[in-house]
Amino acid sequence: MHLPQRARFRALISAACCAVLGAGLLAGASSATATTEAAPTVQAAGSKVVGYFTEWGTYDRKYYVKNIETSGSAAKLTHINYAFGNVTGGKCAMGDAYAATDRTYTAAESVDGVADTWDQPLRGNFNQLRELKKKHPGLKVIWSFGGWTWSSGFGEAARNPAAFAQSCYDLVENSKWADVFDGIDIDWEYPNACGNTCDTSGREAFKNLMAALRAKFGRGSLVTAAITADATAGGKIDAANYAGAAQYVDWYNPMTYDYFGAWDAAGPTAPHSALNSWSGIPKANFYTSATIAKLKGLGIPASKLLLGIGFYGRGWTGVTQSAPGGSATGPAAGTYEQGIDDYKVLKSKCPATGTVGGTAYAKCGNNWWSYDTPATIATKMTYKNQQGLGGTFFWELSGDTSGGELIKAIN
Numbered sequence: 266m267h268l269p270q271r272a273r274f275r276a277l278i279s280a281a282c283c284a285v286l287g288a289g290l291l292a293g294a295s296s297a298t299a300t301t302e303a304a305p306t307v308q309a310a311g312s313k314v315v316g317y318f319t320e321w322g323t324y325d326r327k328y329y330v331k332n333i334e335t336s337g338s339a340a341k342l343t344h345i346n347y348a349f350g351n352v353t354g355g356k357c358a359m360g361d362a363y364a365a366t367d368r369t370y371t372a373a374e375s376v377d378g379v380a381d382t383w384d385q386p387l388r389g390n391f392n393q394l395r396e397l398k399k400k401h402p403g404l405k406v407i408w409s410f411g412g413w414t415w416s417s418g419f420g421e422a423a424r425n426p427a428a429f430a431q432s433c434y435d436l437v438e439n440s441k442w443a444d445v446f447d448g449i450d451i452d453w454e455y456p457n458a459c460g461n462t463c464d465t466s467g468r469e470a471f472k473n474l475m476a477a478l479r480a481k482f483g484r485g486s487l488v489t490a491a492i493t494a495d496a497t498a499g500g501k502i503d504a505a506n507y508a509g510a511a512q513y514v515d516w517y518n519p520m521t522y523d524y525f526g527a528w529d530a531a532g533p534t535a536p537h538s539a540l541n542s543w544s545g546i547p548k549a550n551f552y553t554s555a556t557i558a559k560l561k562g563l564g565i566p567a568s569k570l571l572l573g574i575g576f577y578g579r580g581w582t583g584v585t586q587s588a589p590g591g592s593a594t595g596p597a598a599g600t601y602e603q604g605i606d607d608y609k610v611l612k613s614k615c616p617a618t619g620t621v622g623g624t625a626y627a628k629c630g631n632n633w634w635s636y637d638t639p640a641t642i643a644t645k646m647t648y649k650n651q652q653g654l655g656g657t658f659f660w661e662l663s664g665d666t667s668g669g670e671l672i673k674a675i676n
Contacts, residue, residue, distance in 0.1 A: 311653070313343050313658075314342050314344070315657070316662045316672065318347055318662050319349075321361065328662065329370070330390060333397060336662075341676045342401075345407070347390070352417075366392075370393060391442045407446065412452050416464075417462040419453045420466045426477035426478075427477050430480065434482060447486065449482060449489075450490060453471065472506045475513040489514055489518065494523075496550040496556045497548070508564050508565055516569045518658045521557075522574070524538065524539065524551040525547065527596030534591045534626075535547050536626055539551075539621065540552065542622060561652075567652055567654050571657055575636070576608050576664030576671055577611075579634070579636075581593035583631055607663065608637070617636070620641060623644050625640070639670060
């Protein structure tokens with residue numbers, strides 16, 4: 266789940282009087298239906314590197330599109346997921362319009378080193394992404410809709426998939442920024458299951474929604490989706506027809522992180538993004554390879570599955586033992602939110618002391634954290650290649666170091 270950003274964004278909304286966060290779809294503006302576009306170039310399996318850029322990260326984090334360039338990450342990315350657009354009233358909608366299209370960037374903040382002017386047609390993150398694509402012509406940008414907070418709107422959208430798809434197309438393909446986006450991503454948490462809210466739209470609702478989006482956007486645009494990693498029997502993967510919808514998506518991003526966290530305040534401590542199981546795991550099939558095995562077992566092609574990496578850690582406090590499985594008294598303190606912190610902070614604040622299940626953990630004082638490091642990411646990349654997966658995606662760019670340490674490990 267994309268929890269950290271959502272909670273932080275609620276705080277940012279009240280502080281900046283902007284719209285909240287959401288997840289989702291990337292659509293296009295003109296009202297004509299796309300039908301005969303040429304198919305996009307298909308990359309070899311394993312080559313995709315998709316990084317999320319958060320709309321609200323430009324506030325307290327001061328992470329701008331320019332940072333994608335200066336960190337060296339832009340040259341290593343194939344795609345950026347812009348998070349998030351809203352889903353409300355059965356339609357796709359802007360998230361924070363000020364951040365997306367209106368904020369004026371100084372020369373020092375801008376990708377191209379040129380300050381925005383008050384009268385230019387497009388400013389904000391969208392214009393900065395346009396400038397980044399000029400520097401990297403092969404880079405694709407996808408508008409993601411929904412997320413933890415805004416997924417509550419998908420239930421209504423599912424009642425009229427064609428109308429929803431039209432609204433998304435009209436928004437994504439708006440003539441002011443149609444050149445910025447190459448497709449749409451849906452982050453519905455979770456179809457016919459419970460996330461921040463509970464959805465009862467039925468097992469076929471997700472498939473119907475994705476079919477409508479593909480019909481509207483055509484084969485010339487990317488249509489992707491972030492999906493649950495819950496591989497338990499009768500769990501969230503079973504609640505929706507992800508296999509049936511696979512024909513309509515270019516790829517899925519199974520969110521293979523946040524399996525465990527300090528929302529279970531008393532513990533037991535457990536790594537939030539393990540690759541494999543380990544002795545004492547608190548819940549069966551709550552690890553990455555179980556998720557991938559289940560999705561492949563449903564008949565979803567490996568080339569349509571990307572491996573998810575978290576560029577952050579989750580932690581508890583009041584912990585006495587170093588190994589996983591210890592009790593706790595609550596979430597560890599984080600920079601922006603309790604129980605979570607960026608890799609760039611944790612690598613110095615609480616260096617890794619061990620590995621379990623193919624990921625790292627650390628105990629500092631009475632705090633216990635788990636997160637991926639360059640070494641554990643390398644292990645996951647070996648697994649990704651062995652499984653023939655379509656590539657890697659990660660949440661999210663601002664969690665990496667200023668030199669792009671984690672994305673280098675992916676490459």
